[in-house]
Every structure is written in structure tokens, then in C-alpha cells.
Amino acid sequence: MAEMVWLVPLIPLLSSVMLMLCSANLPRLLIGLLGVGSVGAAALLTLSIGMDFLADPEPFQLTLWTWMQVSNFSPGIAFYFDGLTLVMMSVITGVGFLIHLFSTEFMEEDASYARYFAYLNMFVAAMLILVMADNLLLLYLGWEGVGVCSYLLVGFWYQNSANGQAARKAFVVTRIGDTAMALGLLLLFTELGTLDIQSMMAVANQQWQVGDTVPLIACLLLLGGAVGKSAQLPLHTWLPDAMAGPTPVSALIHAATMVTAGVYLIARTHDLFLLAPISMMVVALVGLATSLMAAFTALMQSDIKRILAYSTISQIGYMFLALGVGAWAAGIFHLMTHAFFKALLFLGSGAIIHYLHHEHDIFKMGGLRTKMPVTFWSFMIGSAALAALPMTSGFFSKDQILLQAYMMPGAGPWLWLGGLLGALLTAIYSFRLVFVVFFGEAKTEPDGDTGWRMAVPLVMLCGLAMIGGYFIIPVADVFPAVSGEHPAHWVEYVSISVPLIGLLLAYLIFHSRQINMDTLVNSSVGQLLRRFWFGGWGIDWLYDRVFVRPYYLLSGLMKNEPIDAIYGLIVAVNQTFNHWLAEAQTGQMRWYILSMVFGLIVLLTLALQIPLEAL
Amino acid sequence: MNSSQMMALMPILMLSLTAVVLMIQASIKRDQGVAWWITGAGFLLALWGAGYAREFAQPVTILLGVDDWGLFFTTLILAASLVTLILSKDTFSPEGERKEEYYLLLVLSVLGAVILIQSSHMASLLLGMELMGVALYGMIAFPEKGELPLEAAIKYLVLSACASAMLLFGFALIYAATGDLSYGGMGAKAAVAYSQEPLVLMAGSAMILAGLGFKLSVVPFHMWTPDVYQGAPTPVTGFLATVSKGAVFVALTRFFIEGQLYQYSSLIVALSAVAVASMLVGNWLALRQENIKRLLAYSSIAHFGYLLIVLIALSIIDNAGGGQLIGEAITFYLAAYILTTLAAFTVVANLAGEDDSKSMLGAFDGLFWRNPLQASALMVALLSFAGIPLTAGFIGKFYLITVSIQSQLWLLLVALVLGSAIAIYYYLRIIFAMSKTSGATIKTGSRAAIGAQDILAILLLLMVLALGSWPQPFIAFAGGL
Amino acid sequence: MLEITLFYIAATIALAATVLAMTRANAIHALIYLIVSLLAVAVIFFLIGAPFAAALEIVIYAGAIMVLFVFVIMMLNLGEEGDARERGLLQPSIWAGPALLSFLLFAELLYMISTVEGPVSMQAVSAKEVGLALFGPYVLAVEIASMLLLAGLVGSYHLGRRYLEREE
Amino acid sequence: MEGLNIPLNHILLVSSLLFSIGMLGLMIRRNIIFILMSLEVMLNAAALAFVAAGAHWGQPDGQIIFMLILSIAAAEVAVGLGLVLQVQRRFKTLDMDSANRMRG
């Protein structure tokens, strides 16, 4: 079975190509079957391969062909399969399948049905290539591939310029990170002579000592890529805007899979990061800072998808924190659980949006609890998991992260404290959402609740979000073992109780209104903070002023080719000479004679110089 | 003078005979058709004579030195004269003006050119040049209508006479310094004279350069060129541009080499200044010129600037080894220039005739579609002027660059490159005008039968191309001269 | 010494007459001065031992060529108003530049002549010697000169004929 | 005739002066007749120099060139005056400054 692993990305890819080529000629049913079926097939294949693997957990490598061979550079189109790969593939194909299924209903009335599934399938293929790649170059192929698919899907409704703007922003901002990553690849190859991840890490361990500069630079460059793709500070600004795409897309790409690619990348190349402790610290700090920043921002948003987007940023921050403190497995675990509950939440919001005529503003919703029960329960479970209420999947993963952060020598407790604050905020904003949308008086009337194609994925994801915490991911062989020590019990208790406090606060503020925040909010400081947080800490504004506008200005100034001015000058000089000389051709004979005499005098003057040899 | 020497003078004799026959014919019955045929026959005879004389190549008295090189240019010039003759038949004064005098003047002018080419003595140089010039005055002013030919003629006459006076005075000074009037004798004695009275020799040489430079229209003696080119009937302009300039350059070369003037660095400096100025000024002037005849005049200024490089290079390469190269360079460039210019003027003469307004750039709009044959000929000529490969002009320029590299004349090389770069613009302007599809109304309908003019244009076009794409035979030939 | 004195006198006359000729407004006056100048030059020729040249200068230059000028001036019947305009043209602003150029030219020639070694004796060349050379090595020149005159003849005939035809 | 003791450089001086004056005339006069006269002066100056140089070397060549100059002058003047007639007829003036139809 294992050697069939290449089929997993190929099936969606082929389906995508078919959908593109025959888009006009296929009935909708067939399109749906093809789109969903291909991912389903990939999921089944992954399942059966995974079964085999779990029976015999031996990583294996499969080279299809040598991509290119130049000098000593010979990356292959090659896959590597181990526990980590399996986890990622399962998430991608599994969650991906559910979201595809959801989409068939969500996108039912869209004119570009085939195009949608073509893109989505292509995304799945690219994402699979990303996680299966044996070498960083192929990983980069997948990496850029998902970027393009993300671009296409965010800008899916291209008639609206704003969507295009958002899509371009998503692509360009991640591209900045990608470029750093590409430079990292160049550096790694130049230093290590290979891009095959496994052998690269082996060589790196031999060649470098812990704390060397080169691995630090390499790791920081890779981190650049990861930060871009995973929407971490300072390259997170694209993700909230990327919500312009269809909601299932947000669920799949901007919650469950693509945005976690950065986490995967760091986990995959963890040996390098271990060689550069400073980079690990940077990862942790970036993660923590991002998670706090995003959590504050999420608290202020009113657009349902933006809340979820910032929450995603925040949660990925947790994953980074986990990676940074060396809790590799915990990070990946959180990645998986997050995929479940965040996909759930996004799909839930998708259902709301779909049946509420594309309404995004949570304050225009309310009381949907009874009208859309499936959605409500999805949201409840999803939010519980997101807030890491005990027994939900999120609880298990987040708890691990916090505890291991605490255990980190040195800065551990501080990181833990920060994480706790984040957890508190998470609980508050997630239940704020629930209370505002589903409780209170009804403000709008939905068209109904979800059909089966929406309900099935929601229900299944509910299940996963609930029980996902009990999964044991087979990554023990992939990562170095974590010390088995446990922190003091009070630490655990605090960790468990903080989300509950958050829930309580949310209830008091947003539902029962027993705590009135209005005075605080309306004070001048409150307003300022509110606006500051609402705008994502002004980072977008800053970028706009520092990068975007100057770039527009610069290109606008140069539009008419300043270099041409130099050539224009040459032309002007020649024209001037032409003008002067042509003026001299007066047509008057006396003037001509004058010039001849003048010439004679010049010639005589030159000729009468006594030659050197005569002296 | 013995009979073998007479044989060596065969082309000159034939031309003189033609002149006499023309006069006799005029006195019997005036008929310009007959006169045309007589002239043509005379040129053909002279051509034959030029071939015949090769066996007898030798100095004839002190005045003329008949040699292979001179005979080659004699042939070339006679061919150019034939072209002029053919062009003259139809393209100007179609209203039956009596042109016998014109043909007679043409023959005399050619005679002057041939003498000039073979001159080895200041007297023959003087007489040849004047004969050519005096006949040309008449030819330029020949058309009865219009004021431009008259203006051109009077300007040419006065300025040319002024230049002749300079030339004469220069000769007188050299004669005073050396006591010899033949190039060789002068060159031999110049060394002595130079050690005693260097300034007289140099001043004389400078004035001679000025006088000859006028005929070559190099800067700053160039100002007459556009006016005369424009005002003269187009075939005469072509004649002036090819025969007159070519012959004068050959004479200058002889004088320069045999008189060993290249030894004197001050003259070389003066000549270099003239060359650089010509290359740049000529091209600058042509840059935005709207009248094709004037444009060609300006371009000829630049071309003779280029050609002067070869003479300057003599000062460095000398006769050792590189002399061969220089000889080939002069021969090739001049031949290429003459052929190319003839091709250009053939087309201009056909299209513009005597009508000045028809030689404006606008009149050439869409020529490609109206008259592809003539347009192609003009295009190839212009490309050859511009020095684009596969044309004769390119090989010529190739020679010049090689020569200037071999003699390490970097300044001149820079000027050459700059000038050529500027020149591309105005040659292309004409080509662009000819290729316009809008102005043409694309009417190919009235396609007249291919006339003599067309055959001539094709012939010249093929020769320019042949010389450019298969130059080896000609190089070998030129190397043998 | 007599010759030298005569030479200086002749030279002075020639120069003065030329200057006058160049500055006259009236064509006939100018022509007369020019003839005087030519005659003075003829005297110089005679003095430096070229009597044949002196004779030719008088007969052909002063005699024939200048007469051509006279003919034309008479044919054109240049009137007084032409004179007046010519006078007006001789403003300093017109001649200052050319005069400077002429002066420069002369200065350079002077500089050049100043290097020529002092008095050198002249040798007389008789008409016979000239004749022998003329029909010896220079015989072709005579032939070519005849062609040249023919060209001049034909040219002026063509141009003059048209003028005369038009006059009729 | 006996040898004469007139220095060559003096004669050259005279002829240079004549040449310069002729040149000056050429440059300042507008009337075509005067222009032709100026040309004659210049040619004459050259002729003087030739004859003097011939005498200096005791050769007949100088005088022969002088004769050639005569013929040149004659031919030029003949054609030149022919043109003068045409100029008068066409332009109704002999002022050469007015003959500037071609320029640029």
C-alpha cells in the first residue's frame, strides 16, 4: 500500500485538471462527485496507508523521479512518509473531505461551481505535496502551490475588486515570507549540499554545533516563511482580509490546513531549530506575541469571520509557542485539534452566512439558537474546544502546550503566564461570539437550517472536536522525547480554570450583562484601545504607510521611465547641435565664404605648429 | 611621347575624341538623341580604353602617371558617368531643350575627372580639377527653368574658385619651398625643404588641403554642399557626388602619398581635426533634414570624414605591411561609396526629377508599396550608407575600422562610431517613410513596364549587395592594384 | 637697386589699386583700379625676369579678361542706384568680421614668410625657355587647357545664349 | 636677362597681401561682379607667387603655371559672367545676399 502514496495527491490533482479542462461541459452533479469524490478517495487511501503504517511504523521514502540534476544539486520528486506526514495527510484529506462535502451545498448556486472545485482540489493536492515532500524544494513547490490556490480562492468572486485586493494581499504578504524561506533554502543547500530533509538534518547535526550562527540564520529565514504562511507577527495581516473568499475555503485553507504549514515546516526541520536555540526562543516569542495580539483584536471584531480569523492567528501562535519551547508533539497535536474545531467553527459560520444572506456582522444576528440548532451546537462545541474547556479536544492540546511552556528552563513561567492570558481572552471572545449570535433576541430570519450536505460535516467535525483530544498521534519517533517531568499541580489547576473564568466573564458581560463594560469602553482610553485593537494593533495601517503607499508612489513616479531621460538628453544634445548647425546653413554665400576662410585659418594654425621632430 | 604612352592615354583620348565628335555633330545637325548615343558610345569606348591601357600602364610625361589603380578608378568613374548619362536622358528638361551642350559638358567634365585621377603633377591636378569644375558649372546651371539651379551654380562657381585660389596659392608656396611641381619630385625634395623652411611647406600643404577639402566638402569647407546638391539637376548631383568627389579623393591620395605629406604630424593633426569635425557635423546636419538631396549631401560630408581616416592612418602604418590594407581600404570604400551613391541618386532622380518638392521626405511616403523596385534600391543604398552588413558600405566601414584599429587612431574611431550611430537615425527615417502604409493608398495598379531606370536601379542594387556579401573577389582585385 | 626701388613702387601701386578696386562702389571704377593693379603686377613680373609672363599679364589678363568684365557691365547697364546701394553696404559692421579674418590669414602668411631666408637672387627665365618647356613636358597641359577653355566656352555660350534669346 | 636681386620673401609678402585683400573683397562684397573681381585678384596673387617661385628656382615651370592660371581664370570668368547675365535676368539684382532660396 505504501508505494501507492503518490496517488494521494495525484487523485485530487487529476480531478482538478479535469474540472478545469471540461468545466463548461459537466453537469453539476458530476462536478460535485468529482470534486468531493477525489478528496474522499484520497482520504480513504490515506486511511489505508495509515493503517499499514501504524501496524509497522517504519518511515519510508519514495522517489518518483529526479526533478533536476545540476552539479551536486539533485532534488527529486520524492515523498517521505512518517508519523508526522500521516497526521498531516489525515487532517488534510479528512477535514478536506468534509469541507468539500459542505461546499457542495454552500456553493450550490454559484455559477463557477466547477472552477471552485477545481481550485479546491488543486489546493488539496498542493497541500498534500507540501506535507509529503521529501526535500525542501518540493515542499516549496507545495508551499507556493497552496499560496496560489489560496490566492485564487480568496479572490474567487473576482468581480468584486475588494476580493481581488484581499487575494493579492494574501499572496504578496506570504510571498515575502516565502522569499525569506527561499533564501533559507539557498543557504541550507550552499552550506549542507542537499535539500533532502532527512539527510540535511543529519548533515547539519554533524556539521554544526548548537549555537552556531549559520543554522541560526537559516532557521530565521525558514521562520520567515513559516511566519508568512501561518500568519504570525509581523506577516499576519493578510489572513483577516483573506476571509473575502467563500467560507468553506476559509475553513479549509485559512483555518485547518494551509495556515498551519508554517508549524509543519518548523516541526519538520526541528533538528535545525534545535541547533539554534535563539531561533527557538524567537519562535516562542513570536507565537506568544501573536496569540495575545490576535486575541485582543478578536475581542473587538464584529465580523464573524474576522473573529475566527484572528482566533486562528492566535491559535497558531500557540502552536508556535509550543514549537518554540520544544513541545513538538504538543504543537502538532494542537494543529490537529485546531483543524477540527476551527474547521467546525468556520463551517458553522459558513452555514450562518449562507442562510443569513451573506450577513457577516454578529451584532445583526442573535437568537439563532433555536432557528439553526445544528449550527448552534456546532458552534457550542467548537467554541468550547477553542476555549479549551475541559474534556474538549482543545483542552488536551492546549493544556500540554501550557504545561510544557512552563517547564521550559528560564523564561518558561513567563511564557506560561502569557499563554494563560491568551487562554482567558480566547474563552472570552469565543463565547462572546456564541452569546451574541445565538442568544438574545432574534434580529434576522434565516432561510432555514442546514441541509444534509452541510449537516453531516458539521456533525462529524463536532465529534472530532469532542473526542480529538483522545487521539494519540504517531509522532513519537519523529521528534526527540520530551522530559517526562510534570510541573506542580497548582499549575495544572490554574491552566484548567482559566478558560472557565473566561467563559464566566463572557457570560456576565455579553449575555447577562451583569458586568457593564460600556463606561470603560466609552472612556477615551477605552476608545483608543478599542480602535487600536480593532484595527489589529495598527499594523495594517503601519504597513500601508511604510510599504504600500511608498511603493505605489515610487512606481508612479517612475512610470514614465526615468532612465529614458538620460537617453532623452543624448537625443536633445544631438538635436541642439543639429539646430545650431542647420541655422548656420543660411544659404548666404558670403557666410559660406567666411566659414571657408575661417577653416583655412584653422588649418593653417594647426599646420604651422612646428612639428616636434623639427625641434 | 611614344606610341606606347599614347596607348596608356587611351581613355583620355577616347573622351577627347568624343568631345570633338560631339562638336562636329552639332555643327552638322543638332539632334540631342544622336548626341546622347555618341556620348554613350564615347563612354563605352573610353571604358574599353581603360581596359586596354592596363597593358601600357606607365608615367606619361611628368603630368600623368597611368597605373592600374588609376585605371580602376577611371573605369569606375566612366561607369558612373554612364549612369549619369542614362539618368540625364529622361529625368530632366523633358521639354526638348537642346541638350547637346550638356552632353559635351558631361564629356569634358569626365575628361577632367580622368585627368585628375591620373595626375602626378600639380599642373595636371589643377587643370583636371578646373576642367571638371568649369564643365560642372555649366551642367548645374543647365536647366532653363527654376532659380535653384542658377543659385546652386553661382554658389558653386564662386566658392569653388575661391577654393582653387587657395589651392593655387598653396601650390605656389610648395613650389617656392621645393622647386618641384610633380608629386614625386616635391616629396623627394620636401625633406630638405622641411629642414630649411618648414613653415612654407606646411602652410602650402594646409592651403592645398583646404582647396581639395572644399571639393570633398569636408568641414569646415562643406557649406556649399547641400545647396548645390539640392539646386543641381539630380543626375548632375549624382555626378558631383560620385565622379567629382571620387576623382578629387583619388588625386588627394596620390598627392598625399607621393608627396609623403603623411610624415608631417602637424598636417596629420589638422587632417584629424577636419575628419572628426566632418564625421560629427555631417551627421548632425543630416539629422532632421527633410530634403533627401540635402540629406545625402550632409551624409556625404560625414562619409568623406570617415574616409580621411585612411589618409591619417598612413602616418602610422606607413608603407610597410599595412600599406596594402590602406590601399584596399581606400579602393573598397570609395568604390562602395560611389556605387551606393549612384544607387541612391538613381532612385531620387527617377522619383524627384527636377521638381524640388518631390525630393522632400514626404514625397517618399509609402514608396515601398507604390514602387517596390526603386524603394528597395534606395533602401539598400541607405543601409549601405549606414553600414549594415551584407551591403558594400559595411565592408567599407569594416575596412575603416580595421585601419583605425591597426593604426590605433582611437579618437577617430570614436568619432566614426559616434557618427555612424547618429547616422542610423536619419537613414532610418527615410526607410520608415518609404514603408508607411497610410500615405500610399496602396495603389500598385499603374505598374508601368520596367524601364531602363528600373534596370539601372536593380543593377546597382545587386552590385551593392554583391560587393557586401561576396567581397572576396573584389578585395583580391583591389589588393592587386 | 633700381629694380628693387621699382619693385617697391610697383608693389605699392598694385596693393593700393587692389584695395581701391575692392572698395569702389562703381563697377567701372573698380575695374579700372583692378587693371592698374594688374599692370603693376606685370611690372613686377618684368622685374623678376619673367618678361613673357609680364606680357601675357598685360595682354590677356588686363587686356582680355578685364574686357569681358567691361562687356558684361555694359550689357547689364548698371545704374547709379546700384552704386548707392553698394556704398551703403560698406559699413564697418559688414566688413569688420571679414577684415579680422583677412588680417588673421595675412598674419599667418606673414609669420610663415618671415621664416624664409633673406635675399635670394632671382634668375631670369626667357620666353624661349618657357616655350620649350611648354611644348616639351607640358604639352599635355596645353591640350588639357584647350579643353578647359572649350568647357568655359560651351558653358558661357549656353548661359549667354539663353540671355540673348530672352532679350530679343 | 641678368639675375635680379629682389628677395623672394618680399614678393611672397606682396602676393600674400594681394591674396588677403582679394579674400576680404570676396567676403564683404555682395555684388556678383565684384565677387568675380575679387576672385581674379586672388588668382592673380597666386600667379604672382608662382612666377616669383619660378624665378627663384630659375625654372620655366612657374611661368607655365602662370599661363595655366590665365586660362583657368579666363574659363572661370567666362562661365561666371554668363551666370551673371542669368542672375540679372532671373533675380533682377546682382546682390548675392538675395540668392538664398536654399538653406537649413
Added chain:
Amino acid sequence: MVMVNLILILLLGGVLAMLSERLGVNVPRRVALAVVLVDLGYLLSELAGMPALTQLQAPMPDDPSTWLMHFQAQWIPAFGISIELALDGISLLMVLLTLVLGAIAVSASWTDVIVKRGFFEANLLWTLAGVLGVFMALDLFLFFLFWEVMLIPMYFMIAIWGHENRGYAAMKFFIFTQASGLLMLVATLVLVAVNHSATGQWSFSYFDLLNTPMAEQTAHWLMLGFFIAFVVKLPAFPFHTWLPDAHTQAPTAGSVILAGILLKTGAYGLIRFAVPLFPEAALNFSFTAMALGAAGVVYGAVLAFAQTDFKRLVAYSSVSHMGFVLLGVYAWNELALQGAVMQMVAHGFSTAALFMIAGSLQERLHTRDMREMGGLWQQMPRMGAVAMFFVVASLGLPGLGNFVAEFLVLLGLFQVNPWMTAVAALGLITGAIYSLILMQRSFQGEISATLSSKLEGHGLADFAGREMVTMMVMMVALIGLGLYPQPVLDMAKPVLQSLLELTSAEMTP
């Protein structure tokens, strides 16, 4: 003789195409297509008899017989000039590219040229012939000849069938390339003269002129002469300004040939002549050259972003892309050189396709101004999808040819100069910016008011069969290059290795 025939077929085919106009206005294009295909077929059939292209032996610079093909005939023995043509892996690659893109160019102008079609096709074929000559000539005189002569038909294509400002553009194009060509001519002649004085032989043969001993200063100046000629054609910053005008004003086929093939002659010249002839001087100069390349990458990208004219934008993107080639050549190691070669091929396809799309838009909308477009995807989904494909190709999406090229260049460059690499890598970002804005302004977003008023409810014709087939060829080519570039790399490899070997002796500092 095969190589001579290749050129002759095109030359005579051009004449044929011109004459065939008398048979009907639509005959010339068929003739032209047939001629190019026959030429291509002829080449392929000849290659069939050769050793497998992926296992070429290294062409030795001192032994022409090790080359794939070699032809020599006397031409101007007085100067040691001969008609010397030779083919090695790189030349062959370029020749194949030329012929394939030639066929595509014919297809691109299938309908948009209205007047004088015969002459148009003739010019097209003659340009191709000249380009083939450039890629095959190994006599420097002959090389120069082809180099100049190919400009003339190209000039006509722009000057006669170009757009509104064609005169200016054609003139600029011609003068830039001619003037720089003059420098090359002078440099060539000096080189030959130096060789002449060293050996006493006149020779223009590449084989003889390699390893000409000369002073450092001389080599430097000569190298500059060649360098300028080539980078003007390439074009590299700051000699690129002719390109936006020429590309914009040229008819579609002209743009395709210009961008697809003609620019490559500059790159080819650098690889073949400018560096190997003067290895040491090139090494000393490499920093400047690379800096120009990097500057071009960024500058081109920034200016591309600013453009509102579709073709102009694509033209500036060429400037940016060609910057990579310059970087690759002057990094002068196998990785970078392979990258440069790949870029030449891949850029040929991607840009040609974009110009074709521009041409199709112009044909349909009669404008190239993107402010008058917008939302075209809706009207022409196939064209939109195709455009999207080539846009992402041009921004360097992995899996497509351009990525392989750019990555190899960067990889090779990184080993030489990491900082320069960082600057060049900015091109990846800026490239994304302009590529996507192209898509946004033309195919996405709302339909502009001008356009909708122009359309008045009429639809626009989407890509039809002929266009789709042409596009498919290029798409398949790019995917092939992106996923399995090995055949191309293998063809170029022996050549590059022998060049590296040739120069390594002198280049070691």
C-alpha cells in the same frame, strides 16, 4: 550543410510567402507556418540520426569535430573570414526554441495583420533566419552579420505593422541595438587585430580567438564592447528603455519574437562570447554585471507594476526576468548558468504567451489600456484561465519552468554573492505584485465603464481552437520544463561544463 539549409529554408520560404500573396490574402500565413514547420521537421529528422541529445559529449573549444554539427566554408579569406556554423547543446536548444516560437508567432498573427500579409510573413521568416544564424555562427564576422541583419526585418515588422507609436519605437529599437552593435564590431575587430599581431594570422573564428593573449586593460575594454552589445539586446538595466516601447508597439507576432527569441540572442552572446573570450576581464567585471542584473530585476518589476498598458507591463516584466539571466551568467557556475539557460527557454514561452494574450485583447477590444478592461474573465473564461496560468508562471510558481530557472540562478548566485542574491530575491516579491495586478486590472474586478459602453451588451469571443492549441503547446512546455527540466539541462550541461573548464584556468583569482 544542415545548418545552412535551415537558414536557407527560412530565407527562401520568406520569399515564397511574399510571392504567395498573389494567390490570396490568406495564403502567406499558411505558407509561413508550413515553412517553419518544415524547417523544424527537417532539423528533428536530422537530429534523429545524431547521438542521443541527453548524452552529448562536451564540445571542445579547440576541436570543432566534437560539436554536434560543424560547417565551414571560405568566405573572405583575405581576413580569415569564413562561413563557420556549429551546433552544440545550447545552440540547439536555442534553435529549437526559435523554431517552435516561430511557429507560435505565425499563429499569433494569424488574424491581426491586415495589410501586406505576404511581406509580413516574409519579414517574420527572415527574422527567424537571422536569429538562427546568430545562434549557430561561430565566425565572429558572420555572427555580427546575422546580429545586425536580423534587425532589419524586425524593424519592418514594428515600423509597418506596429501600433500607434510605431515609428518612434522602431527607431529606438534599431538605434539602440545598432549603436551597441557597432561597439561589438569594434571590439571584434580589435580582438582580431590583437590575435593577428600575436599569430600573424587573420582569423575571425571563435576557435582561434579563444585564448587570445592580451593585456588586462585591453581585455577589459573589449569585454565591455561585447558586454554592452549583448546587454542592450538582453536587455539589462539601464540599457533597457528601448524594450518597453518596441514590445508595446510591435504587432503580436513581433512582440512574441522579440521577447521570446531576440532577447535570448543577448543572453546567448554573453554565454558564448562575452565571458569565454575574456574570462579574466569578465571575472573582474562580474560584480558590476551582477549588480546591473539585480537592479534590473527590481527596477523592471517596479516599473511593470506602474504600467497601465498591458503589453508595456509584460515588457517590463521581461526586463525583470532577463535580470536573472544576467545574474546567472555572471555568477558563472554550473547551477547559475543552467538557471540562465532555463530562464531563456522558459521566459520564451511564458512571455510569448502573455504577448499573445495581449494581442488577442487588442484585437478584440482595440486597446491595450488596462483601465479600459476589467472583469474580462467573465466574458472570456478560457482566456482568463490561460492568462492566469502564464501569470503565475511568470511570477515563478514552482512546478513551472520559470521557477526552476530562477531558483537555479539564485542557488548558483548564492554561492558567489549572498547579498546580491537577497536583492535579486526581492524580484520574487515584486514579481508577484506586478503579475497579480496584471490579472486584477484586466481579467478580474469590475468591467470598466469604457469597456461596457463599448461592448453594448455584445459578448467577446473567447479563445477558439487555434488559439487554445497554441496556448496548450506553451502550457505543456512550461509544465514539462517545470517538472522535468532534465532534457534541457542535459543538453546544456556538456557545453556549460566545457565553458567552465575553459575559463576556470584563467578565472581562478
